[in-house]
Amino acid sequence: MTTRCVRCIIWGMYLDLPGLEAFIAVAELGSFRRAASRLGLSQPALTRRLQRLEAVTGAELLDRRAQPIRLTATGTALLPEAQEAIGRLRAAIRRAVDPDRGQRIEIGCLPTLAVRHLGPVLAAHGAAWPESEVVLHESSATEIRAMLDANRIDFALAAIGAERWNVERVPLFDEPFFLVLPRSHRLAARESVAWAELRDEKLVSTHAVSENRRLVDAALDQARVPTTWRVEVRHLATAVAMVAAGAGIIALPASALPEPLPPGLATLRLLRPALTRRVGLLSPRERQLSPAARSLMAAIVTALRRVPEAALRCGPEAAARPAPPAAPRRGRALRPASPHG
Known part of the structure; x- marks a missing residue:
């Protein structure tokens, strides 16, 4: 059957x-x-x-x-x-x-964003709504958009792209892309690298239909660098493992960088163009959210609009260090996006 x-x-x-x-x-x-x-x-x-x-x-x-x-x-x-x-x-x-008890909330979320940002928010939500049940669908951007189109989830935390008319967007922050490469690589001693300098490099890629891949392809096209994908994977953890093994290098947004960074790897800010990914909440326009779901959405907005600028500017390792008194060496900090984008 x-x-x-x-x-x-x-x-x-x-x-x-x-x-x-x-x-x-x-x-x-x-x-x-x-x-x-x-x-x-x-x-x-x-x-x-x-x-x-x-x-x-x-x-x-x-x-x-x-x-x-x-x-x-x-x-x-x-x-x-x-x-x-x-x-x-x-x-x-x-x-x-009893609409105020036992409310089930279904969320779509990119796995990297769930790991980095949602734990404390869900813990606080559970204390405030002890009867609420949260189901987290950790999926790719393509799968999340399909669930939104089918009205299967209350809302999603994902990268904002070309959304359909029936999806509402709440921008939260913009994050830059970094190059992940072995410390033994010829570029590893640098603080930043231009996309054009990747012309002869072996590149590891995420899945062809992922939002990250779309953004990286656009940056390479703008820099007139022909794509030379040597390895294509679906999961970012696999991609980082491929880089650590010497199979190539990869461009990832700040929140997708492993924390802590595995030994033997380094990160460089990617410039010219200064590529960023906008992260936000997506929800079906016609879906009526429960009080618990609205409360959780508001908590996520509050928490993620306070994402440390050091983490967005210099990657996850910089978030734990005090900000230097001088101007940052890796370019201007990117401020969280306004509610209106």
């Missing part, structure tokens, strides 16, 4: 909540007797519910000859979808009965 068929059984015209509830109980407990006790049913009543559900699927869901009872292949495909469906329905009922 395919996942699509499973979803049709759960959400289509044959929705059988009592049968799904009985199936989940037997699957989790491995016993008709214990499942009937959990649901407050007699065993014959439980069996009838399961038989009706199996009539809908057209296949057996349980191997009744095994002890404890095991799932068939169809049952194995159905179980996680059924558990998620019932869980979402219960959460929806809980929210409808």
Whole structure:
């Protein structure tokens, strides 16, 4: 049974909540007797519910000859979808009965931004909204935009790009790009490097549809540097590992730089052009946010508009050092963007 068929059984015209509830109980407990006790049913009543559900699927869901009872292949495909469906329905009922409690918030977020910025904000939100549930979808910018288009998430923390008309944007800060390279590299002793100087370098790239890749490609085109991608990866941690192994060098925005920087690696500010990435909150215009979601959005805006300028100017290692009395050596600091961009 395919996942699509499973979803049709759960959400289509044959929705059988009592049968799904009985199936989940037997699957989790491995016993008709214990499942009937959990649901407050007699065993014959439980069996009838399961038989009706199996009539809908057209296949057996349980191997009744095994002890404890095991799932068939169809049952194995159905179980996680059924558990998620019932869980979402219960959460929806809980929210409808008491909208100030038990609110589920679904957020899309670039993994690097989640690791660097969201932990303290979510901890404070949990203390203020103890019944709230936050689901964090750590995805690429492309996947986040797809979730926004489908109205599957309340809002997202991501790089702002060419958003569709139905997505609202709240800019938070702009961050520059840095070159990550081995300390043994010929450029490593420098404080900055122009994009044109990367003409003959072996470059490691993020995924072709990522927002970072789009920005880097644009900077290389502006500097008239032909792209010479030697390694392309999906995850930034993998990209940094490739650089550490000597497979090439990579351009990353400040918040994507590892903290602390792995031994043997260095970072240089990339200039001419001085490429920046704008980070902000994205949300579907027509989505009605719960009080808990609005509170969390406001907390993220407050926290991220205070991102230390040293971290944006010189990378994560500089944020922990006191600001020097003289003017910064790596160029003018970039101030967080205004609410209106």
